[in-house]
Amino acid sequence: MLSKTQFLYYLQCPKYLWLYKNKKELLKAEDDIKYKQLQGEDVEFWVYGNYESGIDCKTDGSIFDDIDKTKEVLRSKPTVLIQPSFFDGDLFCRNDLLVFDVSSCSWDLIEIKATTKVEDIHIIDLAFQKQCLSNCGLEIGRAYVYCINNKYIRKGEIDPEKLILKEDVTDRVNFIEMSTRQRIEDALSFIEATHDEPDVRIIKQCSNPYDCGFLDYCWRNVPDHSVYDLSLKEEYLKELVSQDKLNIEDVPYEYVTRESKKGYYISKTTDKVMIDEDGIRKELANLTYPLYFLDYESYSPAIPLFDGFHPYQQMVFQYSLHKMVSSGSDILHYEFLSDEWANPVPELVKKLIEDIGDIGTVIVWNESFEKSRNKEMGEMCHKFKESLDSINSRVYDLATLFKKNYFIHKDFKGGWSIKLVLPALVPELSYKSLNVQNGGQASESYRELIDQSIGKDDKEGLRSDMLKYCELDTLAMVKILDKLNDIIR
Ligand code: SF4
The missing domain is CATH 3.30.420.10 (Ribonuclease H-like superfamily/Ribonuclease H)
Structure with a gap:
């Protein structure tokens, strides 16, 4: 099974997905991740409150109970599903909202985000959902990201209509449909073929787009003062990392181009504190x-x-x-x-x-x-x-x-x-x-x-x-x- 979250891990770094599937006990929830989750839940609360007819498809059981409940709810011909779960045999996803559009006889996919603008990763997220739901036999119409309007100023009770920005991203999702299908295939093949922990070099993927939960594990052998502390150009970083040169002492001075890092480099390599008393x-x-x-x-x-x-x-x-x-x-x-x-x-x-x-x-x-x-x-x-x-x-x-x-x-x-x-x-x-x-x-x-x-x-x-x-x-x-x-x- 490849879930939507796991797919996004794979895109960030294949090793992220492998560790998640094979050494999940090492995963550490950073404070920042917990904070973002909390903000996300707050936003969902205000969006769902606006869909009174919505049927909540989550159960207190396993994801398979959620999938079964979603199937059962769908049989009753609902118009709004809250957090429905789908599994097509390979892909699993839980959507934030599905709203039936009578005019086009199709389902609108809605992703709720606590960000103040739509990001590329949200489009990929929706493209994955569309693929999974289409495989499950649902006709998907438009795709939306609901995010936060940062111009909104609270006055009294929260006004969800003014707080939430509803952005139609259908064209952007459709544009990456084919490439997403290919990337999903790649991720599934990777899961099937990769039995041992992959040897992935750390470049700049560990915090982009999100802080990876396996930082402590992967960075355990990185020296205290390393090539990663010098904000090197990517080409220099790749060259040094590919040669297993991780210590600052391994870096030629001319590679250090950022002004603020030059003093640090000299201080570390000469082991001197530099003080300008005047x-x-x-x-x-x-x-x-x-x-x-x-x-x-x-x-x-x-x-x-x-x-x-x-x-x-x-x-x-x-x-x-x-x-x-x-x-x-x-x-x-x-x-x-x-x-x-x-x-x-x-x-x-x-x-x-x-x-x-x-x-x-x-x-x-x-x-x-x-x-x-x-x-x-x-x-x-x-x-x-x-x-x-x-x-x-x-x-x-x-x-x-x-x-x-x-x-x-x-x-x-x-x-x-x-x-x-x-x-x-x-x-x-x-x-x-x-x-x-x-x-x-x-x-x-x-x-x-x-x-x-x-x-x-x-x-x-x-x-x-x-x-x-x-x-x-x-x-x-x-x-x-x-x-x-x-x-x-
Ligand atoms: S910490 Fe970095 S290298 Fe390790 S799995 Fe995460 S993204 Fe990949």
């Missing part, structure tokens, strides 16, 4: 005490939770703020975390403005994020707009001097994320012991924190984990600045 001194001369270190956590759901938000808008629900009154003084800490089922922004902004004072540099990491959120929150809460604009005018991005290569350490890998910089500069401070370790997890935790079906007492641990994580983000900036000051002293 550059750091010049940057830090921009700071005015008291210093504030600010970090936001945000949640960006496909379906806006509250009025005034559009799909996938970053909604700030938490901040951590450290304050350093003067050089070497004690550090004060302030924080906010919304745990109510309500728009967190008005309360958060009010508290932030009380905490942050109106003079002194506001240090952030990657200013475009905090500044954009401040701008959006100012538009949402007019009476605080001026204060938020003023905060923006005082922002200094501590990542700047790493972006400018004033400090190059091999462990930054040519990047400047705080998750890379912190362990290299302040190894005693680590995210590893925390239960919430990254922004994605913090975001998912927020959804649980405001879930009204869970009692407050049961959420205390979660709340405390979220506070610890965000606090570490700003404490990390304090410690990194200390380190930089030590260097230039």
